Amino acid sequence: MIWLETIANGIFLGGLYALIGLGLGFAFGVMRVVNVAQGDFIVAAAFIGLFLYPWTPVHPILVIIPVAVVAFLIGMALQWLLVNRVLGHDQIPQILLTFGLAIVLRNGMVAGFGANSQSIDVGEMRFWGFDFLGLRLGVLPALVLVIAIVLFAALHLWLHRSRLGRLIRATADDYQIVQLQGVNYRKVYAVAMGLAMALSAVAGVLLAMRGSFTPYSGSDRLLIAFEVVVIGGLGSFWGMFLGGMVLGVTQLIALKLDPTSGLMYGHIVFFIILILSPNGLAGAFRNAVFRK
Amino acid sequence: MSLLSVENLEVSYGDFQAVRGASLELEAGQTIAIIGANGAGKSTLLNAIVGLNSQKRGTVRFDGQDITHLRTDRIARAGITMVPEGRRLFGTLTVEDNLMVGLAAERPGPWTIEAIYQLFPRLGELRSMVAGSLSGGQQQMVSIGRALMTNPRVLLCDEISLGLAPKVIGDIYRCFDAITASGVSVVLIEQNVVQACAASGYVYCMLEGRISLEGRPQDLTRAEITAAYFGTEVRT
Amino acid sequence: MTRASISSPKPALVAAAAALSTICLALAPFVVREGDLRLMIEIFAVFTFAQSWNFLAGYVGLMSFGQQLFIGLGAYFVFLISGKAGINPFLLLPLSFVFCAAFAAVCAPFVFRLRDAYFAISIWVIAEVVRMFISQKDWLGSVSGLPLVATRGMDRTVVANTTFYFVAALALISVFGLYALSRSRMGLALAAVRDNEGSAAAVGINVWWTRFFGFVLGSGLAGIAGATYYMSVFHVEPGGAFDPNWMVIMLFIVIIGGVGTIEGPIIGTTIYFLFRAWFAGTGNLYLMLLGAAAVVTMLVAPKGIWGVLRSRLGFELFGTRRLGPTNHRSSP
Numbered sequence: 001m002i003w004l005e006t007i008a009n010g011i012f013l014g015g016l017y018a019l020i021g022l023g024l025g026f027a028f029g030v031m032r033v034v035n036v037a038q039g040d041f042i043v044a045a046a047f048i049g050l051f052l053y054p055w056t057p058v059h060p061i062l063v064i065i066p067v068a069v070v071a072f073l074i075g076m077a078l079q080w081l082l083v084n085r086v087l088g089h090d091q092i093p094q095i096l097l098t099f100g101l102a103i104v105l106r107n108g109m110v111a112g113f114g115a116n117s118q119s120i121d122v123g124e125m126r127f128w129g130f131d132f133l134g135l136r137l138g139v140l141p142a143l144v145l146v147i148a149i150v151l152f153a154a155l156h157l158w159l160h161r162s163r164l165g166r167l168i169r170a171t172a173d174d175y176q177i178v179q180l181q182g183v184n185y186r187k188v189y190a191v192a193m194g195l196a197m198a199l200s201a202v203a204g205v206l207l208a209m210r211g212s213f214t215p216y217s218g219s220d221r222l223l224i225a226f227e228v229v230v231i232g233g234l235g236s237f238w239g240m241f242l243g244g245m246v247l248g249v250t251q252l253i254a255l256k257l258d259p260t261s262g263l264m265y266g267h268i269v270f271f272i273i274l275i276l277s278p279n280g281l282a283g284a285f286r287n288a289v290f291r292k
Numbered sequence: 293m294s295l296l297s298v299e300n301l302e303v304s305y306g307d308f309q310a311v312r313g314a315s316l317e318l319e320a321g322q323t324i325a326i327i328g329a330n331g332a333g334k335s336t337l338l339n340a341i342v343g344l345n346s347q348k349r350g351t352v353r354f355d356g357q358d359i360t361h362l363r364t365d366r367i368a369r370a371g372i373t374m375v376p377e378g379r380r381l382f383g384t385l386t387v388e389d390n391l392m393v394g395l396a397a398e399r400p401g402p403w404t405i406e407a408i409y410q411l412f413p414r415l416g417e418l419r420s421m422v423a424g425s426l427s428g429g430q431q432q433m434v435s436i437g438r439a440l441m442t443n444p445r446v447l448l449c450d451e452i453s454l455g456l457a458p459k460v461i462g463d464i465y466r467c468f469d470a471i472t473a474s475g476v477s478v479v480l481i482e483q484n485v486v487q488a489c490a491a492s493g494y495v496y497c498m499l500e501g502r503i504s505l506e507g508r509p510q511d512l513t514r515a516e517i518t519a520a521y522f523g524t525e526v527r528t
Numbered sequence: 529m530t531r532a533s534i535s536s537p538k539p540a541l542v543a544a545a546a547a548l549s550t551i552c553l554a555l556a557p558f559v560v561r562e563g564d565l566r567l568m569i570e571i572f573a574v575f576t577f578a579q580s581w582n583f584l585a586g587y588v589g590l591m592s593f594g595q596q597l598f599i600g601l602g603a604y605f606v607f608l609i610s611g612k613a614g615i616n617p618f619l620l621l622p623l624s625f626v627f628c629a630a631f632a633a634v635c636a637p638f639v640f641r642l643r644d645a646y647f648a649i650s651i652w653v654i655a656e657v658v659r660m661f662i663s664q665k666d667w668l669g670s671v672s673g674l675p676l677v678a679t680r681g682m683d684r685t686v687v688a689n690t691t692f693y694f695v696a697a698l699a700l701i702s703v704f705g706l707y708a709l710s711r712s713r714m715g716l717a718l719a720a721v722r723d724n725e726g727s728a729a730a731v732g733i734n735v736w737w738t739r740f741f742g743f744v745l746g747s748g749l750a751g752i753a754g755a756t757y758y759m760s761v762f763h764v765e766p767g768g769a770f771d772p773n774w775m776v777i778m779l780f781i782v783i784i785g786g787v788g789t790i791e792g793p794i795i796g797t798t799i800y801f802l803f804r805a806w807f808a809g810t811g812n813l814y815l816m817l818l819g820a821a822a823v824v825t826m827l828v829a830p831k832g833i834w835g836v837l838r839s840r841l842g843f844e845l846f847g848t849r850r851l852g853p854t855n856h857r858s859s860p
Contacts, residue, residue, distance in 0.1 A: 034645030036593075086826055091644045092591055096783055097826040099593070103776055103819025107812035163395070166385070170393045173382040176344060179364035180373045181442055182397030219772060223656065226649045230642065264660040267653050274650075275638055 005135050006256055010249030012138070015145035016206055018244025020221060021228025022152065023200030025240050028229065030172040030192040033083060033094055037102035038200055039222025043215060044105060045071050045201030046208035047113060049120050060122045061143070064205050068198040075197025079190040087189075102218065109215035119212040120205065144206045151199060152241055168192055200225075220263060227270040246273070293356060295320045295477055296341075296372070296446050301350035303333070303340045310336040312501035313350070318446065323468070323478040325488035328498035329521060334481045335377055337498070338448045342374050343367050354446070368397050371445035375452055377481075379435040383424030387415055390423050390434050394441025401443030402474045408437040411467055429460035436464070440471065447471065448479045453487060465491055485517060499523050539711070546704040553696040557689040566760060569692050572699040573757035575797040577774065578781035579702035579790075580750040586788025587710060588742030589722030591644070593775055594651030597658060598628045598747045599754030600769030604662065606755040607764050610678035617678045618690055621755055628751025629744045636740050652772070659770035673765025676758075688760070695756045702749060706790055718742050773815070780818040783825050786832025795833050 024038050035041075045067050053063040082101070086093035128139035159165035167188055171178045175185040204221070207213065227247055232239030247266045254265035296318040303311040311333040318324055326334050339345045341352055343364040352360045359367055367373075382390050391405055409416035412433040418426065423434055432452055439447055453461040468491060472478060482488035488495060489509035497505040497520040505512065505520030518524070557565060577599060585591045602624040610617035639650045662668045679687045709715045720728035721738045729735050758764045777800065785796030800818075807814040829836045 036645065036649075082823070082827065086830065092585065092787070093826050093830050095591065095645050095648065096779065097823055099779060100783075100819045100822030100826065104816050104823065105819075107815040107819065111812040111816070163392075166389050166392060167396060169385055169389070170382040173384055174380055176364075177376060177380045177382070178393065178396075179344070180342060180368050180376065181394045181438065182365050182368040182373075182399070183393070184363070184365045223649065223653055226646065227653070230646055230650075260664060262660060264657055264664075267657045267660075270653065271638065271657075274641065 001134065002256075003253075005137065006252050007249055008132075008135055008137055009141060010252040011245055012141035012145045012248070013210075013252060014245035014248025015148035015241075016203060016210070016244070017224050017228055017247050018241045019148040019151060019199060019203040019206070021225045021232065021240045021244055022155070023196040023198075023203070024222075024225040025229040025232065025237075026155070026199065027193055027196035030168055031087075031175075031189050032091070033087075033189075033193075034091070034098070035078075035083075035193070035196070036095055036098040036222065037105060038098075038196075038225055039220070040102045040105040040109075040218035041071070041074070041197060042200050042204035042207070042221045042225075043213055043218045044109065045197075045204035046118070046120065046213050046217075047109060048201075049205035049208055050118060053120055059125075060120070061125070061209065063120070064147075064202045067201050067205050071201030072194040072198040075194035076190045078197070079193035080186070083193065084186050084189060102222075106215055106218050113215060115214055115216065117212045117214050118208070120208040122209050126209075140210060144210060147202070147206065148241075148244075151202065152237070155195070155199070156237060164191065223263070223267070227266065231270060231273050294318055295322075295355060296479075297351075297353045298337070298341065299351045299353070301337065301340060301348060301352065303336050303345050303348045305336075305345075305347070310501055311340065311348075314498065314501070314503050316496050316503065316506075318477055318479060320445075320477055321472065321475065322494065323472055323480065323492045324494045324496065325480040325482055325492035326496045326498055327482055327485050327488045327517075327521065328504075329483070332498040333501040334498050335450055338374060338450055338479070338481060341367075341448065342372060368442055368444075369399065371399065371443075372448065373397070373439045373442045373444045373446075374448040375432075375435050375439045375450060377450040377454070379428075379431045381423040381426075381431055381434055381438070383422070385423055386420050387423055387426070387434055388419040391415075391437050391441050394438050397442035399443040403440040403443050405441070408440060411440075411470055412437060429456050429464070432456060432460075432464060436467070436471075440476075444476060446477050446479065448481075450481045451483065452480070453482065453484060461487070485521070497521055542704065542707060546700065550700060553700065554693075556696070557692055562685075562688060565688055565692055569688075569695050569760045570757065571797065571801055572692075572695040573753050573760075574777060574781070574800070575793060576695070576698045576702045576753035577750055577757075578778045578793045578797060579699075579706065580746045580753065581775075581778040582782045582787060582789075582793050583702075583706060583749070584742065584746040585782065587706070587715070587718050587722065588739060588746065589718075590739065590743055590746075591648045592651040593648040593772075594653070594655040595750050595778055596770050596772060596774040597651060597655035598632070598750035599757070599774055600655070600662075600764075600766065601631055601658065602628050602751030602753070602755035603758035603764045603769050604668070604674070605751075606759065607674045607676055608668070610676070611674060614678065617676065617759060618694070621694055621752060621759075624755035625748040625752040628754075629748030631751075632744045632747030633740070636743055640736070640739065640743075652775075655770050655772075659766045662766040662770075669765070671766065673763060673768075676762045676764075679759070679762070691756060691759045694759075695753070698749070698753050698756060702753075703790055703794070710790075714738075714741065776815065776818060780822055782832075783822045784832055786834035786838075789832070789834045789838075791838075792832050792834040799833075 020042065024035065027033055027035055048070055049063050049067045052066050053060045056063040082097060083094055086097050122140065125140050129136055130139055159169055167178065167183055168191070171183065171185050171188040178185055224247060228240050228243040231243030231246060246269065250269045251263060251266045254261050294317040298314060298316045300313045300315055301311055302309060302313055314333070314337055316324070326337065328334050336345060340348045343362055348360070350360070351358060354370060354372060359370065382393065388405070391408055414430060415433055415437060418430060423431065426434065436452065452464060465487065468478065480488060480492060493508065495507065495509050495512065496503050497517060499520060500523065505516060556568065560568065577595065581592065581595045605624045605627045606617050606620045609615060609620055635654060639647055642650050663671045717728070717733045717738045720731070720733055721735050725735050754769070758769065781793050781796030781800050784799055785794065786792030803817065807817060825832060
């Protein structure tokens, strides 16, 4: 029974990991840009959440909304002011640019807020539980999974049903040709980066509610995001979701067996999957959303 | 004054100069063709007109305005678009989504989604198919339809007959009567000289980055065209 | 293109420079005080780290964010074997190159399935796994690390001087060896693979093996440099040896100086140590400055300081630079 609970909790955590990966994977799918600063932006979003939640009406968990809005604007600005300037055939400049940004952000947060561990307090909710098929599960982790599923589905629908979503998919397919239809692909990129940041920011805040974070947590977050995207098969939507589940379940089982292992077994499982299936779990039945 | 005029355009890729001072004129309502062998600089010239190639000198004027250094999306919004070589559809989008992307140019006009389906009835039946799965001819129709959806004043067509069966080529070219009738001026790039002469009112021949010959199709002899096309001397 | 107008000296001149700098470095321990010698060891080690990363990113076209993996592996190899088996650690230094190269060779088939940033981060993941593994195992010293016991019976000056000679040799190799390599047949193949995989394959270059060779060589170099550096510190612990901040320093040096050039990291290393001398007391501000400098360089001069100087002066010290990855951003 305890193992079933662990697996269920792993799936809850996995939804959150999938959400962490979604931002990175979405940005990669649309722009072929890998934002190495994503992990540190996730932590920055948690700090923004930390400041905003005391003022959030109704319930602290709703702080994800203002944080997502702020992150969207930051993402647009990041793309517009910095990344768009180094776009090109060669990926090295954009990767190095975002790496530099990550260093600035991380050390800026240490300087500004100290290196202490922080957490966003959601009050009583943290202790709420419910019984499901004889398992005792937490309300907050389950709610986080629901939010993750809703965001995945919403993004998917929006991309396929809306006018702007259509332009984003078209730009992902061929950024040169969309210009011939009067689309400024740099603007589309800015919106896409804003969205990627907003999704990551929500993940960052939820992570800060479930557990704790320090300014140094960015590297771990980035590695999780990266593994989710690679396991998912580089840009496949639902593959990423599956990737998050695999990592979440692995990590919680490993922590039960070896409480000091941290993320190590997650990393190892990632490599095993990479060895067995280079295109990730979704490689075989790959979703065609972003395929190039 | 002509609708589109190119004066002394030079375009290079790094060290290589692909277009070496080409000039051409397109009047409103007219269809012109650019012929020439592979590597003559035809595609480079069209890409430079729509701003997909940044290393260039010379002037491109559209409706009296200098658009030489305008961004591609601005040029499209001004009313010049292109059917690119190799069709370049948005492969993961459906046929209808591909067409709808053209709405981004925000140019109202006769070309609506219904008008496109009227022009190419087959596309109406295929509207929810993923564009990447269509046949070459169907893809070319989508590519032309997608360009028309921006309601252009000038439509540049880069090798639309390339790799298609003769019957399909005939079908596609027949549609150009309706396109020009709606007021669109057309620039065709063709390797097929007969096709180009039949479809256009004025022909430019390119050779090694220069215009080697121009004139109305009926005024040009076969020998002249052959010489301008392949760069051999005309033996008289 | 400016390539044709840039003058570069004859190989004979470079050979003379190599001989001269070898003599200078050979004499250094006799004229330099011990404290300065230690700083010089660090400078040369950090320079070699940077050069190994520069080789991978700028010459092989493989950008890694996990170069600290090999620094730590090399150090642990020497500390562990010399401590357990009582072997003279200086004899183990060349083997640390072999060990790290072999480790890279084993990883290559898996990480080569990933490209660009995903490749870069996958090495970082390996570094994390190794760091966590070592932190958990008592026989590897766990979190508190391993001391260098094998040199305790030796003369301090001899240890310091030998370490210096090793690291100086590595720095020289990473300049003149890289120069020689990039002018060789292999160097041409590497440049071809970096610039255009497809055309490289079309002219008969085995893309996979060429890249493999570069990866193994660059990893081995970082490994032996890491081992030598930690010989001067006498203690290694996982948090420090596998610290991603090594990566930050390497990136800073190479980006500021100019990726894909031999001269760039020399400039970058100089600037880095000056920076450190001036700002080290400011803690995080100092790291922020390193990051900000990298961002600004990418925006203003992606070819780095040497790239700018080179095109201004029309001169280069080592005539090896072929069209680099940051060079061919032509319009599509």
